[in-house]
Amino acid sequence: MVQQIATRINDCAIKLANVNGTGSASANSLLMRSVFRMGIPVSGKNLFPSNIQGLPTWYEIRINRDGHTSRALDYDLVVAMNAQTYAQDIREVREGGYVLYDSSWPLDPDLNRSDVSFLGIPLARMCNEHFRSPRERILMKNISYAGALAAALNIELDVISGVLDETYAGKEKLRASNALALQLGYDYALDHFECPLPFSLERMDATGDKILIDGNTATALGCLYAGATVAAWYPITPATSVMDNFTALCKKYRRDPESGECNYLIIQAEDELAALAIVVGASWNGARAFTSTAGPGISLMNELLGLAYYTEIPAVVVDVQRVGPSTGMPTRTQQGDILACAYASHGDTKHILLFPSNPAECFDFAVRAFDLAERFQTPVIMLSDLDIGMNDWVVPRLTWDEGYRPDRGRVLSRDDLDQVARFFRYSDDDENYVTPRTLPGVDARGAYFTRGSGHNKLGGYTEDPAQYQEVIDRLARKHGAAAAFVPEPIIEERGTRIGVVTIGSGDLAVREAVDLLDRSGVRTDLMRIRGFPFSADVQGFLERHEINYVVEQNRDGQLRSLLVLETCTPKDKLRSVLAYGGYPLSAFQVVEGIMKGLEA
């Protein structure tokens, strides 16, 4: 018997099960965007296969008036559009929940569950009746279920039609078909189901001036605003859309209005080694340049990261992490490249890392990545991930300070060279242990020889121990100095004895977990780390807490490892809470992990 669930407003989780390549993505994001426009906090997570067409794909929408929109683990409503995964999808509905399915064909009685309600809607039949082309018949089924959901959840019809109308502005025929499909679903639901369902929506004002954006688009915007002119890349999921977006933005904003010339050059490289090599070459030559990649690309970039580190050439790398090791699960999320990036390349190397937690920070940190890379003349790797990069997030509207000017670091102009008796590339370090560089094409007095082989502080070749050490010792100090320049940690502290430490896309889930723990009487403080090397604030927080739970999305506790090595905190103060199956982190996983730790 189906147990009635209590009425809830603006608090539910919905899972949509589809077949990839059937056009469900637009229907799903239509739904999510409509909720967003109703002012309600919402998240959408796309769980898609590494395949182009015909395999199962899911979309999860979490709606929560308190802003807790990390991934839910059980669903009030499942839209089951993929016969291949019916069994699993129906299993995942919570007790008392609902399954919406295409009743054009009878449902296998074996799949029946007595504790959930089945809402059948003859989507295929309806669409076959109303649409002619096979293409439309497939696509409109999706819009129809969106219509049905609008009715079931009480999404304002105006809002959802409004989004559709905008989407198909200027394409009247398409607009009309979509509007019809939406209405078909809507009406059918109103006629046949008890709408709204116990969990339904109501306009509120929590999204205010916010925007709905994915991290890769925001990263591209950041690179655009940072003044990057050269980009090189090799296609790889989930990083590809960084460059797709950067390309589109450059076409729009970087064409000279008079000459039509392009104030940028984007090169699709032959592989990731070349992509970073191009960035290194361009940066050496004075351009702001970057590449975007994922784990396998980071592995391939190891040698060149070491070159840039040792020759002190700025280089910005965006790593949109996916599940490793090896090819792993290319369309799943993880934070598994932390150690690989921190110490990338043979020999003694350390790199600057940035950890954005959402698209807004992707935008900010992308800009800061260039400033840091040029200020410290070294690679900076921004570690985003698939969850941030490819899902739409609700974040504060991006703003731009017109006063911003790129920090190009210590670059000597011709005039500067006039002031210098003789220029030596690796001498005369400043308070951050950075030495001045010169650019090719400026002045013969600035000419020097860049080499990845042993060099002394004059830039000359050396095999002398003391001369060699002098330079690499300074590099170690320089890396340390960057701690004061990377984004400071976000700390929310109430003087409890338990610290919860996280990074990147773990943010929302961890915040929700802290709330949930509070409610069960476990008070904790929160720190989200945003950069490496770690600043004194990071150290301070860890010290002030008896135990710190380090929540991250990988098997080996890589952030914890980095904290163990690169802060003075005793190891036993740092405990791991890990989730690494490839789906975005859920608050329940965090709570479970911390509770287990506390009980142990």
Next chain:
Amino acid sequence: MVQQIATRINDCAIKLANVNGTGSASANSLLMRSVFRMGIPVSGKNLFPSNIQGLPTWYEIRINRDGHTSRALDYDLVVAMNAQTYAQDIREVREGGYVLYDSSWPLDPDLNRSDVSFLGIPLARMCNEHFRSPRERILMKNISYAGALAAALNIELDVISGVLDETYAGKEKLRASNALALQLGYDYALDHFECPLPFSLERMDATGDKILIDGNTATALGCLYAGATVAAWYPITPATSVMDNFTALCKKYRRDPESGECNYLIIQAEDELAALAIVVGASWNGARAFTSTAGPGISLMNELLGLAYYTEIPAVVVDVQRVGPSTGMPTRTQQGDILACAYASHGDTKHILLFPSNPAECFDFAVRAFDLAERFQTPVIMLSDLDIGMNDWVVPRLTWDEGYRPDRGRVLSRDDLDQVARFFRYSDDDENYVTPRTLPGVDARGAYFTRGSGHNKLGGYTEDPAQYQEVIDRLARKHGAAAAFVPEPIIEERGTRIGVVTIGSGDLAVREAVDLLDRSGVRTDLMRIRGFPFSADVQGFLERHEINYVVEQNRDGQLRSLLVLETCTPKDKLRSVLAYGGYPLSAFQVVEGIMKGLEA
């Protein structure tokens, strides 16, 4: 005024300064080998440039009756054959020491030092008188100074001529020239200097049945005896001679006596990525295969190391470490690839590492590397270094247990498959979490699909969190299980409160340092780690000591980092003693580092 130094027997340090490409290497190793044949502990360190001809090169011989043959930092005698470096070389002689130089031309008076004795010998003039061809005139100068040193140090003429005779056996003309040159130097020294010098040699019996061998030759021998049949490599200093030797050995020992066919295939690959790819392909297909490389190669092999780790394919990689980062100093030694190897590749990965400390262990560990790689179906990286690999070391004679049979690990034959209901690649793990594999070409029932993408324990493709985790969790346990199989640490313990921990080529210097510390009243215990993952013994030693000084040859304390992360030892019990200028470690550096630590 030159102060007379006290008479010493079998205890001195000699530095020979030459120009590379002038044939000095054979004269220098002639000297070293002669000392060795006199039964006296000796070491020879070649400090050569990354260049083919015309640059300074040094050879250092340390002779010590107690077996303390780590690098000396000041020299009793310098043979100054390179005008370019006279100044530096003469500066490095200890007070009361000697400079032997070519007096065919007058020495610049500025170079004079009142506290050392100058032994002039007109090498060029003598050789021009006695030899005709320009080639001989250059080469024989070297043999002549060897002769002079023989007289000065009291090297038995029989012994040194004996070595020469063996070297040129069958080449009568060459032999005669060399013998003459030797005698010229010998006689001149006897006639003109007070021979022997205060530090001189006397036959003893400390080298007994030992041999003089370099690590790369020993590694090649190990690979030969392990039964490696496929080798792939890309030339790189200082690893090249591993493959040169393996090739020569195979030619001699692996040609089928009847058919003349080669029971091996060595492929010079197009790059290091290909070299490891070839090894992975061959190992997947059932051959024992390996590659040898240095730091830059390790960086390039990152992606394929991750593939082999995740697909569980054995792969043996020999990393003969040199100075990093980047191209660094290719002809200098360092231990800078420890972290890069331990966690090589993006995503969660951990590899098995072996740390030989001398050529004898290179031989042993090479064999064990194959056994471990096949037993654990994973990459095994043997971390040698330039000092071990390219210098001649006095080590115990290598022996071979005829009972040895390769541990091929869990490989199912056709018969085995008869016993199995159905074979699944990643199921049925044993006590070490290893699952059985099958080889291509054996039986269709054993056919499976190897993939670096997400797979479940059946070997099927998966994007399911639980299925994915099940496999990679087992991989973590499997890596842990290897701790009991890697070579156990060498521990010499007397119950002191100070542990001295080292690795690889640090061994000799650290042992000497322990002795020196003893003499100044600082009693310490010694542990040399030989494998990763760390065994319980490693953990135990660290625990038993209040402070552990971790002596290693890199800037960032990479072994210490690994110990911090991978044992339960509190961080503050682990302190670094570092030397990383690129020359082989000296006991004095270790003593200095530990004393500083103790004083702090």
Next chain:
Amino acid sequence: MPSITKPKVTHPGLRKNELELTVRDYEGAMSTLCAGCGHDSVTAALVQALWELSVPPHMIAKLSGIGCSSKTTAYFAAGAHGFNSVHGRMPAIATGANAANRDLLYVGISGDGDSLSIGLGHLSHAIRRNVRMLYIIENNGVYGLTKGQFSASADIGSRSKRGEPNTVMPIDPVMLGLSIGATFVARAFSGDKQQLVPILKAAARHRGFALVDVTSPCVTFNDHEGSTKSYLYTREHDLKVTSTDFVPPAPEILATIPPTGHALIPMHDGSLVRFHAVPPDYDPTNRVAVMDYLQQHHDRGEVVTGLLYVDESVEDVHELNNTSHIPLAQLPYERLCPGADALERLQERFR
């Protein structure tokens, strides 16, 4: 999931090959590629060719890199070991596999992205070494799996799905192969099974590295006007040079595929390949003339297909190195270890 097991229904009436196997025995998992993908046609031709050749499935080793094309190793010969490795490195992995066991038939499957960008060096060097294998490039001018970027084989002027024109000069694997000494070069069109099957059979029996460039349209990202790798374009511009029939030594198959044509090329294993030369004077053994011919036609915008060049006189990697005829992976340890005495003796030189 990309490897859904295909229900195996054996029709009693199916023809059998020499090994008493039906064509079904050479199939693999169900394809998860897009409906109509050219790569699936290549798989079908491969299944047919392997069946016709009567290769025992377990004596096949299937290797690939990463890409839609590289997935196809899962879709044939379920009884063979497969290795879906990493992007671009398959030629080197196959080189290693071949080194370990010269007795297997190596089928390498790659894409134009996998082979001509990230893997170009490895492909070129596997060609030089004449590693004995059948190497198929399923060439669609795009990166299918990463959603439609141009690959290095995209022709100048062809337009991507988003309408952008390609401006960079293409790499033609056929010309590349010929210029670095490939000993077997063929090109075919995935949609033309009649030409493809015999080419694959000849390639499988070639003494060394057999490069087969198959134009294999991506229906999702590159099958539209403006793309020279589309069905439309290829069907129109396809200029057949030679149609190849494979004539294996066993008489049964001789009977089913009647030999026609003029040039008889002996394969390494004694079998013969017949060419239906179009034009009649086409000589697939003269490298200079072949390159000339291809260039001429290329300049006219024509895609020449057929077995374009073959040289059976060049030794493969094992012959060049005089490697043991017993596969290295199967040599007993006793034949590999020189023994304790030898170790004792050889150390004399270390005294």
Next chain:
Amino acid sequence: MPSITKPKVTHPGLRKNELELTVRDYEGAMSTLCAGCGHDSVTAALVQALWELSVPPHMIAKLSGIGCSSKTTAYFAAGAHGFNSVHGRMPAIATGANAANRDLLYVGISGDGDSLSIGLGHLSHAIRRNVRMLYIIENNGVYGLTKGQFSASADIGSRSKRGEPNTVMPIDPVMLGLSIGATFVARAFSGDKQQLVPILKAAARHRGFALVDVTSPCVTFNDHEGSTKSYLYTREHDLKVTSTDFVPPAPEILATIPPTGHALIPMHDGSLVRFHAVPPDYDPTNRVAVMDYLQQHHDRGEVVTGLLYVDESVEDVHELNNTSHIPLAQLPYERLCPGADALERLQERFR
């Protein structure tokens, strides 16, 4: 140490170029290569060519990989920035450098190991992109710096210093370049400055990627009989196709190097290159004919030198992409940042 500063003694009588610089101003650090190394001859020719071209030294960027050959970037143009990078990646690094600043003259120096093995993919793709640069392969058939292993350009049958014969087919960078669409391909011999200097000058002025393969013997590891990259062999088998004189637009130099020959090829910058065609009907603009010609001579064991192929009609990477004429690295930030308003506006689509 490999970069010993050379004492700069300026003879007052030295000739000056348009910039009032003497040839000394184009020299670099003292070479640390072996006495007699072919690479030093290339350096000398390069110094001469750059001087004759009157390029301001600081407008040159010198890039290389790793190898003896790659060290030579230190031995010329002390007033230019140099970048001795990592093994095999220089073509990609140069691509990036060029992307940032189209105004410099890029001189890339590589070896056959650096370019044809580890760097083959990058070289090929830089060629395809037509990155404007002078790219020299100092080709000696061996890995000099790692002591004499065969490189991918070692000819079959040539013997290493240890007496082992090479058994693997060589990659000829000239044929490779032509087969993947190179727009400028030349070959010369390091010992023949008279031919080399004008080729380098023409290459420096080429509109796109200029590939110059210089046979440059390694005296230490490969200058012995049996090696086709030795002085002996090359001097005997050298077959000159075209001798190239560079005729820059400035009249002074026109006067000193009198033009002769038949084919006049206009360079991108308006200057003209004259060919002394040998044979007289040699046409360096017909790719098909060039490849044919080279193959024919190659089959006779002849090394053809000269400016072998040139096409000035193909746009370089910047022209193809319509990049700003002001070097990207020099664009003021104000022209790059769309500003706060644009950011505000564009976010409408994220509502």
